[in-house]
Amino acid sequence: MKHTLCLVLIAMGMGLPQIAFSQLNIFACEPEWASLVKELGGDRVLTTSATTAHQDPHRIEARPSLIAKVRRADLLVCSGAELEVGWLPMLQRQTGNRKVLAGQTGYFEAAQWVDRLGIPEKVDRSMGDVHASGNPHVHLDPRRLLQIALALNERLISLDPSNTQHYQSRFEGFKHRWQMALERWQRLAEPLKGMRLVVHHQDWDYLFDWLHIEKVGALEPKPGLPTSAGHLAKLKQTLTEMPASAIIYTHYQNPKAAKRLSQLTGIVAVELPYTVGGGEGVTDLFTLFDVTLKRLLKVKS
């Protein structure tokens, strides 16, 4: 039986088309990283995203199509800080692809390259789904995103040194455009300083850190737990004492809770894109911030 198995395995291996290695095969865990990879890699990379803006990156299963993708990947680009802890380690373990294991050059963890917010002093399940390594939703601060881009650029070069020139010039180009955009965004966002918002989940901490926006409350009573009528009543109480400008949520979160609180309090509920693909016209990282700021400014005016 062992022989038959070996023969089958060899036969399968030989029957496969030889994949050209001119392009790096990159598996991004979330759309924001797929977008960054495209900015930095251009035509030298083949990118696929494990999740879309419609899916909660906490709650993905290690499904067959993802196993097949990780199997062929040269590099995984993920948020890290335990955001993907429910599914990524399982994918890494099941695929027999040693290039992309934790600690290898083929595994890039974005959150590792920036200062993280919300690192808890203690972790207990009664606190909900908290991440011991801090808040993983790091991409919503464009300053931190540039730091990540720098590290990712170095990673691409070390994986594909023959194209160093290509990656370096793409990174310089991206950095220039990003810095220009950053200046523009900061000017635009001036009126948002001190704005008070209610969030659905702790997705926005980095955006708020950048724009000096204050988080007044969250629709989730504890991270990862669905909201309840009792919790909404409590929030309403808080909001009558200290009003907020808006209640924000994103596509993969059920808008019902935000809309319910909006009815109770008269505070407007606003959907923000959160990531690339999360709203009309949000086709890359630049438009992600354009649209986010536009929607927040509309609330403010």
Place this chain on the structure above:
Amino acid sequence: MNKRISIVTVLSLVLGLTPVCAVESDGFNPAISLILDGRFSVYENDTDYELPGFMLGGEAGRGDEGFHLGHNELAISANVDDMFYGKMTAVIADHEGETEVELEEAYIETLALGNGLTVKGGRFFSAIGYLNQQHPHAWGFSDAPLIYRGLFGDQLRDDGLQISWVAPTELYLKLGGEITRGERFPAGGASHDGAGANSLFAKIGGDIGESQAWQVGLSHWQADIENRTSGGHHHDGGAHEIPTYTGDSRFSGIDFVWKWAPQGNASERNLKLQGEYFIRDEAGTVSMDDGSVTPESTTYDGEQKGWYLQAVYQFIPRWRVGLRYDRLDSDNRGSDQEVLAEAGLDNEGHTPERLTLMGDYSHSEYSRVRLQYAKDDSYEDQDDILTLQYIMSLGPHGARQF
């Protein structure tokens, strides 16, 4: 942190080891998880359980009545180093008043062979079928499908070696095989110097658009069996006889899973449909071991098969409902029909079937409370079974297996 230390300590005491103190850094701690499972069941019938046409073994049965504990397990796992992953699961259960620790799983697995290859060694759940590799707390219902009960004694696991390979293709394709000891039910006797059972499996799968994912599996298992014992038929007053089987056994199976969630976002609503079919052939001798030199015996040529189909639907966050239908059939022949009947292999013209309904509520991902009703026609005395169950998990994030 305290919780962690106490779990380590409890485990250490249970296993008779010196308690180890938890390491400071979380990254180096093995993941320790504890599953708590308790039940309250109500049955209509008091008669002993049997499954006509099937020799029961392993953990097969319908469980206790009233308050009782289910499958409480403690698992420790971690990457050993950059090459190996290791996991151990201990089940702590009461058997006739004694608390027993059973080593349910204890295996290592390679991480870094590359080229899609993975080798696993130790005690593990076989990769045949779909449900078999999952722990009972991950099943959609509080008990195993009837075909799992009848053929595997609820779940097929053994000590041995597994090799598997994932193809570098767009479509998910995994092929593998196992060689195992063949001592546990449904094998027996650890023939061929303790390498008496082997299996082959293949799985393919993928996505259909953004909202659907699927997987289909094929499996085959065979063993040379020496003196496999089982519960069989109970007799009042007669000498205690243990049905014992020696011969060949092989089964083949096909399984499928299909999942749907709007735009692939399962947090609000999702549907999971799955089904499995197995057919087993056995040929050998069954004897009724009563301790004498010449126990009654018969030739035995049997075929047992069955399938189940189940659907579990989460209609709003936290709430799920499920429906399952089970059906078995058997055709067992032998030189002495009476002995076959005593061994539980005569189906008495009965086709076991069962219809199960369940509803469960999960306060968070870590806690679940379930109510289940089964109209059980798996043996002659029809039964209505009501089970209230809790399943709680402590410790790190469980892996989201497909």
